[in-house]
Amino acid sequence: MLESLDLSSNRLEGEIPQQITNIYSLSRLNLSCNQLSGHIPQGYQFNTFENDSYVGNLGLCGNPLSRECEHDTVMQKEGEEEDDFFFGGFxxxxxxxxxxxxxxxxxxxxxxxxxxxxxxxxxxxxxxxxxxxxxxxxxxxx
Known part of the structure; x- marks a missing residue:
């Protein structure tokens, strides 16, 4: 029944675990001022958190941050190239x-x-x- 989780300024490193999205009751999250990296997990309550929950983590990317992950960008471009190849002249x-x-x-x-x-x-x-x-x-x- 965890509603608020504040792990700011704890020198946490690595990626945010996907399992944390399973905390359905979580309404506030603060992971700012750490050394987190990777993609921000998506799902349930995580889709409602604002940018200020992740401030100071230069390695994070993905929604809701304006910085896109390189893996997502590469996948998106590959998908666009396939669509352009097939539908370009059709x-x-x-x-x-x-x-x-x-x-x-x-x-x-x-x-x-x-x-x-x-x-x-x-x-x-x-x-x-x-x-x-x-x-x-x-x-x-x-």
Whole structure:
């Protein structure tokens, strides 16, 4: 049932243990003026502590401090590079060009096939769908 923890000015070194985030009742934390380093743990009450809880620890990084951890920055840049590589040229214009290069010629070829009446079974299906008589179409084709 620990509500307040003040470990300021104790010459503590190293990283803040992740297990301390499991103290759900902790409402105030002061780790200032120590020699702590590494990433500030995230979770539960730790997300509510302000910058002044960590003042004087030059090795600390991460939220809520404005100093980002190098590991996070490297991971973030790697993720951005992968996204840029995949989505860089994949826009709606690319999709339209891709479909246009295939669909427009297909419609033209289909229209020419219907005009020529080849193949007959295909012309017959289209003629029935349009409500035309097959014989009329055969007479026109000759």
């Amino acid at each position: 826009t709606w214009q690319a999709v339209v060009i891709g479909y246009g290069c295939r669909v427009v010629p297909a419609f033209i070829i289909g229209y020419l096939m219907l005009q020529a009446g080849k193949p007959r079974w295909f012309s017959g299906i289209i003629a029935r769908e349009l409500g035309l008589k097959i014989r009329r179409m055969e007479v026109r084709m000759r």
